[in-house]
Amino acid sequence: MTKARTEGDLSAQLDSDLTTRLRELSDLKRAIVDAEPSSRTVLLKALVALSYAHWEGYVKYAAMKYFEYISIRRLPYTALHKQFYANSFLVRIATFVSNKPNIKTRIDFVEEVLSASEQRFSHINPDLINTGFNLKFETLKDICLVCGIDMRHFAAHETFIDVILLKRRNSIAHGDEAVVGFQEIDELVGNTIGLMRIFKNELENKIYTKAYLRQ
Numbered sequence: 001m002t003k004a005r006t007e008g009d010l011s012a013q014l015d016s017d018l019t020t021r022l023r024e025l026s027d028l029k030r031a032i033v034d035a036e037p038s039s040r041t042v043l044l045k046a047l048v049a050l051s052y053a054h055w056e057g058y059v060k061y062a063a064m065k066y067f068e069y070i071s072i073r074r075l076p077y078t079a080l081h082k083q084f085y086a087n088s089f090l091v092r093i094a095t096f097v098s099n100k101p102n103i104k105t106r107i108d109f110v111e112e113v114l115s116a117s118e119q120r121f122s123h124i125n126p127d128l129i130n131t132g133f134n135l136k137f138e139t140l141k142d143i144c145l146v147c148g149i150d151m152r153h154f155a156a157h158e159t160f161i162d163v164i165l166l167k168r169r170n171s172i173a174h175g176d177e178a179v180v181g182f183q184e185i186d187e188l189v190g191n192t193i194g195l196m197r198i199f200k201n202e203l204e205n206k207i208y209t210k211a212y213l214r215q
Contacts, residue, residue, distance in 0.1 A: 004069045007207050014200050017061055021054040021196065025189050032185055044179040045172045051192040052169040055161075056135040058196045063147055066203045067124035070212055074120045081212055083148045084121050089113060090146075091125045137161045148212065149202045160191050 004010035028050055032043045070080070077085040096109060128146045131139055137158045144151045154161070168179065180188050206212050
């Protein structure tokens with residue numbers, strides 16, 4: 001897919017990707033409703049797996065598109081919200097600490113941190129929005145921090161994310177029988193769609209209000 005060069009481009013790409021995911025969830029939900037009761041168990045498992053996959057996939061997709069949009073502008077870190085500058089060092093800091101560098105290396109690193117703010121933002125390290133196929137609430141917190149999203153928008157959904165989506169997805173993957181009941185499918189699909197919309201809306205709001213810029 002081409003890069004989003006305007007606000008409208010980004011919105012269109014986020015909408016298009018989300019629409020595809022919503023259609024698949026809707027189609028599977030309809031298939032469950034129409035299926036014979038004896039066939040529903042496997043379809044319910046599929047619905048849990050698909051709901052989780054689309055939730056995780058959309059978070060990664062939308063976050064990458066958001067940072068891609070900003071990177072095209074080649075803005076200096078001094079023009080961007082301070083989180084962008086912090087992000088540029090997060091992965092290196094983790095490696096840096098684990099390697100137990102000597103004093104000279106530490107000094108060099110500090111000097112780089114102090115002097116690199118005039119550089120331009122060109123990309124986000126994918127590791128910062130890597131869910132590890134395990135998008136639990138704590139991982140979402142980290143991704144929201146990297147993106148500059150207020151985590152309070154997701155606070156009421158912690159149990160749904162960790163128990164209904166992730167834990168049940170993992171149980172199915174491990175061969176257990178944990179599924180949602182037929183009477184829960186509206187809630188499962190509705191909440192999953194709601195979560196994706198929250199993430200999308202928060203990123204779009206940052207773009208349209210230019211909240212990614214230093215205030």
